[in-house]
Amino acid sequence: xxxxxxxxxxxxxxxxxxxxxxxxxxxxxxxxxxxxxxxxxxxxxxxxxxxxxxxxxxxxxxxxxxxxxxxxxxxxxxxxx
Numbered sequence: 001x002x003x004x005x006x007x008x009x010x011x012x013x014x015x016x017x018x019x020x021x022x023x024x025x026x027x028x029x030x031x032x033x034x035x036x037x038x039x040x041x042x043x044x045x046x047x048x049x050x051x052x053x054x055x056x057x058x059x060x061x062x063x064x065x066x067x068x069x070x071x072x073x074x075x076x077x078x079x080x081x
Contacts, residue, residue: 009038 012034 008041012038 015034016031
């Protein structure tokens with residue numbers, strides 16, 4: 001039996017569907033490796049998303065600094081109105 005495709009969750013699901021349709025038994029080690037490949041890619045995507053969120057937050061902070069205080073806000077939290 002050939003090794004099921006790995007790399008995306010869709011590939012893994014399609015391989016399982018084909019195996020089930022053809023009444024094939026997938027070797028557990030191949031399945032586990034394919035699942036591990038998918039989990040590794042998902043973890044990488046999660047890290048990239050976290051990096052993008054951090055960059056977005058930093059960009060918003062810079063924009064807020066450039067815009068300065070909004071109307072009605074104090075420039076310094078220690079000063080009184």
